[in-house]
Every structure is written in C-alpha cells, then in structure tokens.
Amino acid sequence: MVRGELRLEGFTWRPLGRRVPVVADLDLHVEAGSRVLLAGPSGAGKSTLLHALVGALGTTIAGELSGSVRVDGRVGFVPQQPGDAVVAERVGRDVAFGPENVGLDRDETWRRVDAGLAAVGLHQGRDHPTAALSGGELQRLALAGVLALEPDVVLLDEPTSMLDPAHASAVREAVGRTVGGGRATLVVVEHHLEPWLDLVDRVVVLGDDGSVVADTTPDEFLRDHRDRLGELGVWMPGLPAPRPITVDPALVRPERPLPTLTASDLTVRLRSRSLRGSTTTTALCGVDAAVAPGALTALTGPSGAGKSTLLAAFGGLLDPDGGSVTGLDPTLASRRSRDLARDVGWSPQVPEHGFLAPTVAGEVALTAQRSGRAVDAQAWLELVGLGHLAGAHPYRLSGGEQRRLSILAAAAHRPGLLLLDEPTVGQDRVTWAAVAGIAVAAAAAGVVVATATHDDLLVDLADEVVDLRAGVRT
C-alpha cells in the first residue's frame, strides 16, 4: 500500500436493525493521488462507503462488517451533517483541532487555521462562536478543519449541499488546491455532479443495491452513461430538469386555507449567551416579505443570510425582536401548540430533530392524528419512494431519505402553511421530482408554501422569490 491509497475488497455492511446489507460484496481500489467522484441515487450507500474508509463502521457505528477495508495515510473527512464535526466553541479553535492532533507548533497551527478559514470564505474571525453559524457556514467550517490538516486522503460527503453557487465554487477551488497535483487522494460524494467533473479523474456510480454500476473517466461518463444513469436518478449533466411528479390534490388540499401572511420590518437577533460574554448575531434586519396562498415562495440567498430564520418567523416558531408577521388573528406565534399544528407544517433543516415516532409510517401519520384528520400514510410513502421502509425507525434512514420523511411529516396533515427548509438537499433526480411535486401541488391546491433553498431548479418552479443578503432583503 502507498500513502493515500484506498482498497476495499468484498466490502459488505449491514447496519444494526436492518435485515439486508446496504452494501454487499463491493470491490474498489483507488490509487494514491487519484480524485474520485462517487455518485448514485439517494440511499445507495455512498455515505456508508465514506464511513468505511474513515474506519467508523463496526467501531463507532454499530453493525456487521465483512470483507477488508484498507486506507493508508492521514484521512480528513467532512460529514453530511456539518454540525457533527464541531469540536470547539470558537471557529479558530475548531479548525485548529486537526493541526493540534498531528502535533504542529503554534505558529504553523494558526497559519493553517487562517488559511483554511480564508479558503472557504469564513471571515467572521477566529473568536466567532460556532453556535452562531448557519448550516452552510458549518459546512464550510468543517471543510476548513480538514484543509488545515493537509491530509493524504480527503473524504467529502456532499460538501456543498447547503451552499449558494458562489460559496460552492470557492469550496471546490479550495479542495482543488489541496488535492491537486497528486498531493492527496479525493473521494467526494455529491448529487450535483457537473461542477465537480473538472476536478476529478474518475467517476464511480453506485446503484440502488450498493453495487458499482459505472466506473469510468469524466469524459466517458458524460458521453456513454447519460440516459441510463439519468433514469437511475443520477444528476447527469446536460439532461433537462426533472419534471415534478403529479400529486393527487386531495392529498395536499388544505383543511383550512390561510390568507396571505405579511412580514413587516421584521428583525430577529440570535443570541448565544454564556457568563463569559454573549454574542448577538442579527439574522434578519427590517425585512418586508409576504407569502400568499396558491403560490410557492422561495427564500434565497447565501448561507447565513437568514433564510431559515425568516421561514421560522412565518410559521410563528420564534418571537421577533422587531416588526411582526400579520394576516392571522390570533397570530401563529401566540397560538397554543395544537392550534398551531392544524395550520402549519414545518420541515426543519436537520431532519432528525423533527422525528417523534418510532416508525416511518407513524411519523407521517402523527400530526394528522393529533389534529383529528385522516391520513393515508402508505400513499404518501409510496409517493416519495419510502414505501418499503414504512416499518423502519426514522433514525435508520439515509440522509436523503430522512429529508423526504421530514417533508411528509410536515405536509401529511394538510396544513394551510407549508414551510420547507432546504427540502431538496441530498435528493437524486427521481426523489427530487417527488419533493418538488409535493411543493408545487400544495401551492396549486391553495396552500401557502415557502421554502428556504439555494437549489436553482426549485427556485425556477417558484412563483415568488425573496432574496436575502446578510439578513436584509435585496
């Protein structure tokens, strides 16, 4: 084995609680300095493969591992949920964690910290609290931490899934500088392949059953595999945008239609407070915006712009520091839980935080049962390709599957207001069409639909766009 080389032989992984392996008998050899793009439909086992290379399967993550996984050299890994990678209260110390581990002196450590933060475009300073970062900012922080380590093997799990195009391209450039010229081996999992193709020299595609269905160069990949892999759900460059699926209006027609909700002069400050001092971040500053029934409104802007905060404010999930959301009396913010649930469905940015039931089917039915409404959970699950997982525990699903479940949990009780935070992250073409179909159908049926997103294809479907920059509407 050479430093930076990866070798999987007969790799099989069955997570605890699943009867069949997610990946079976996989062979994959990656030479040192090679740059691999790993693609495939949602739930194909892409993250599992990265976890195997990190050495987490069977040790930190419970399950049954067979075959051999060998990795030579120092590994740096950006996980799918970037919040999981945070190890310190302040940005600088967090990035310094890797350099500290490999025993660098202080000057070199801080040089790498500053370089890493600059490379990913985080300019808040070393002392900025990590608790005050948005999802996209956390994603860049995790990458800065890996870059500062200067690893032999760079493993990235959807590193740009929550980034706007400008930051995503800055991140790709930074990755390119780190791995270019054979300095490091790269394995990157992504759904949106096109921007990465210039950077990689090999494309490996996993199928639904976790087997390798294509292993080729970027050129051949584009030339020979477009239609076949496109049908499988892979985001093949050059294919037209998938068409949102048709959803039975009866599934989404609001039980109680809502009027237009108007945010006027809305200001929200987020505080991270401790005895050692408090930091206030202004998430929204004097924002005026409206969301109307029968329309899909996209909230857009770079990471940290305040999209999630505005979404939560429309749903009455937070008390603004200034301004108000009007249109309903009593306001959503002042309502008791059960009255709020009847009218609002919200799918949070971290899907796992939204799960309350022990089974996938139970999760879909829960809010409807609380509101005394009938729901056909199985029909919903079939719609987004989760029918075979109805009895599984929500925690056992893959990242993309969890996100679809979280959307169903928000929509299935037919609320008049549907709020979706980054609903298309981690989706392949097929599941994207299902998610987009739900949003479009709900709007067509008279629901007030708002989504915080940086997905251009979803924004194209929107009737209204509210663009934010650093908490201010542009």
Added chain:
Amino acid sequence: MQRLNPVVLLAFGFASLAGSFAVRDLPAALAATTAYAVAALLLLPSWRYPVACLALCGVSAGLVGYSAWRLGNGDHAPVAALRILVLAWPGAVAVGFVDPARLGDYVAQRLHGPDRFVAAFVAALQRVSGLTGTWQQLARVRRVRGLGPTRNPVTALRYAGSMTFALLADALRGASRTSVAMDARGFATAHDRTWAEPAPWTRADTVGLALAVALGAVAPVTMLLT
C-alpha cells in the same frame, strides 16, 4: 473573575468542597457562608447568576435541613443545610465561568493531564453548550406538530419526558457522529498532541488561588478558634 484561568476557577469549587467537611457547628457554618457571599458580591460581575445557583443549591440544602429536623435533630438542621450550601454553591458558580477550550489548555499544559483524554473531554463539554440550540429545535418541532407543552400537568410531564429523551437520544447519536468526525481529523492517531493556545499563569491567578484556599479554610479555622 473572568481574568482567572479555569483551573483556578475550579479550585474555588474544590476548596469549598474540602472546607465543607469542617462545617460542624453553627459559627463555622455562618462564617463560611458569609465569606463566600461577600466574595461573590465583591468579585462577580453580576448578582443574577450566583443568586440562581444559590436558589438551586438552596433546594437541596433545604431538603437536607428538613430531613435533619424531621429526624429529631432540630439544632443540627441549619448547620446541615448550610454545609450543603458551602459544599455546592461556590463550585456551581465558578463552573459557569469556565471556558471548555481554555480548561483543556490548562489541564493538559499546566497539570499535564493525558492529551487525548483532555481533548475528548473538551469536545464533550462543547457539545453540552450546543444542547441549548438542539433543545430549541426539538421544542419547535413539538410545538408545530401539536405536541407542545400545555397547562395540563399530565401532558406537561409527558412533554418534559419526551424532550429529555429526545435530547438524550440526540446527544448519544451526535456523540458517535462527532467521534467519527474527530477521528477523521487526526484524533485517532494523535500521539504527540500540541495545543494551539498557551496556558500562562498570571499574578491574578496566584492571588485567585490563594483566595480560593483562604475561603476554603474559613470553616476549619473558625472551628479551631471556637
């Protein structure tokens, strides 16, 4: 107080813990409690936090005092209660001012604690401070899905249970994911770990340590003198 290094801050807690064993009669109990109260007034930037800690410690102190009284030891009840205050209150207040990362720096570099253990401990403490954010998200989800708290004590209790369980589950799952991420940033093979920030010992620290010891000694000295 904020200028003291975290090891000195913890010393306040440990000194009070040691001193509390000498709280056996009323003069010692009163002297020690008064000394800590005066120190809190003089040294702390605000009174709110120490008072909140006092209230929480007061609950357990009250319970201990009450049981001493019920057991027929009426004279001893106030001493038992104050002993609990001396034991717990200073430490509870001091811990609030400890920055986990700085604590790691000092424990590893000044006290020469084992590197990997200290780094893991600091990361774990950091996760504790991240729990407020998670709690807020979990609360939002419950409210928006019709399972928020109500005034009915039964559902309120069920809500508290569900939140606690969800937070615990999230902490456990998050811990394993974080440990994967840590290992994949060189932690698995960290043998000669360095620390990005120094752990200097200032004159304020020496004064602070002396004060911590002096406060801890109030109870035993009073006992010897009376």
